[in-house]
Amino acid sequence: xxxxxxxxxxxxxxxxxxxxxxxxxxxxxxxxxxxxxxxxxxxxxxxxxxxxxxxxxxxxxxxxxxxxxxxxxxxxxxxxxxxxxxxxxxxxxxxxxxxxxxxxxxxxxxxxxx
Amino acid sequence: xxxxxxxxxxxxxxxxxxxxxxxxxxxxxxxxxxxxxxxxxxxxxxxxxxxxxxxxxxxxxxxxxxxxxxxxxxxxxxxxxxxxxxxxxxxxxxxxxxxxxxxxxxxxxxxxx
Numbered sequence: 001x002x003x004x005x006x007x008x009x010x011x012x013x014x015x016x017x018x019x020x021x022x023x024x025x026x027x028x029x030x031x032x033x034x035x036x037x038x039x040x041x042x043x044x045x046x047x048x049x050x051x052x053x054x055x056x057x058x059x060x061x062x063x064x065x066x067x068x069x070x071x072x073x074x075x076x077x078x079x080x081x082x083x084x085x086x087x088x089x090x091x092x093x094x095x096x097x098x099x100x101x102x103x104x105x106x107x108x109x110x111x112x113x114x
Numbered sequence: 115x116x117x118x119x120x121x122x123x124x125x126x127x128x129x130x131x132x133x134x135x136x137x138x139x140x141x142x143x144x145x146x147x148x149x150x151x152x153x154x155x156x157x158x159x160x161x162x163x164x165x166x167x168x169x170x171x172x173x174x175x176x177x178x179x180x181x182x183x184x185x186x187x188x189x190x191x192x193x194x195x196x197x198x199x200x201x202x203x204x205x206x207x208x209x210x211x212x213x214x215x216x217x218x219x220x221x222x223x224x225x226x227x
Contacts, residue, residue, distance in 0.1 A: 032214045038155075043120075043204055043218030088155055094214030101162070102147075102214055103173075107155040 002027040004093050004105035012111040015083055021076040021108050023091030032094035033074040034102070035065055039087045047089075050074065061085070086112045117141055120205050120219035127195055128227050135190045135222045137205035144209065146188040147216065150174060151202040163188055195226045 003026045013019055025031060032051055036044040048059025055067040065076045074091060091105040118139040127133055139146065148161040149172075159172030163182040177199070178192050188207075192199055202223045206216040 034215070036216075036218075041221075041223075043220045044206075044216070045218070046215055049215060090155075090157065101159065102216055103159075104149075104157040107157075109155070 002031065002093055002095070002103055004091050004103055006089075006091055006105035006108050008108045009106070010109045010111065012113055013081055014113045016080050019076075019078045019081045019085070019110070021089050021091075021110070023074045023076065023105060025072050025074065025091075025093045027072075027093060030069065033065075033067060034092040034094070035059065035063070035074070035076050036090045036092060036104075037061075037087050038090065038107075044090060047076070081110075081112055083112045083114070086110055118205060118207055118217050118219045120203075120222050122222060123220060124223050124225075126225045126227065129194075129196055131195050131226075133192050133195055133224070135203055135205075135224070137188045137190070137219060138186050139188075139207045139217070140186060141207065141209065141217065142185065143207035143217070144185070145207060146182065147206045147208075148172070148178075148180060148188070148190050149204040149206065150176065151204055151221070153201075157204065161190065195224075197226045200224060200226050 005024045034049045035047040038044045047063050048057050050057050050067045088107045090107045092102050094102045121136045144165045146163045149157045150160050158174035160176040161180040163169045202221050204221045205219040
């Protein structure tokens with residue numbers, strides 16, 4: 001069965017510092033991969049997605065993620081965080097065969113230190 | 115811009131009451147989903163639908179029920195609410211030709227006293 005692991009429950013970084021949020025997945029083949037962000041009291045918004053091709057994908061708000069097949073990872077990065085980036089971040093995988101069911105990781109809460 | 119709406123945003127209700135959480139989307143998406151989000155943030159799929167008159171249970175067992183009579187509408191009902199149903203419920207949709215990208219509503223936070 002497919003699964004998604006986000007090993008970091010809570011991360012705090014200083015404003016202006018770089019960020020990397022980890023995501024590992026377990027799946028028989030290469031799935032579709034997503035990163036979503038959730039601000040307090042809101043729904044989820046798609047940051048970026050990987051389907052095929054270039055393994056480094058660019059998203060909104062200056063985020064990027066790199067798919068590494070050998071490590072079954074899809075880590076999210078940002079070179080310089082802003083206070084407005086404080087939120088919950090979810091990694092997710094989808095089935096290529098049906099693309100109908102998306103499985104989410106447990107999320108990483110990002111706090112920004114002034 | 116995604117257009118998916120959930121009402122009510124917040125609901126506080128007593129045990130035993132019947133509640134319906136509404137979800138509507140204006141994008142013509144075939145697929146719609148309900149996720150339950152625990153206080154610790156994790157999302158669990160409780161119901162999904164691939165089109166009109168199609169509904170399936172998700173990975174997390176839920177006492178709620180859903181219906182899909184119209185493409186744009188996917189309401190969730192609890193016949194008799196209990197404190198264990200207290201949670202946030204997120205509705206989402208995706209197009210039939212998409213590669214799985216979900217569009218989410220803002221959520222309905224339910225508190226059962």
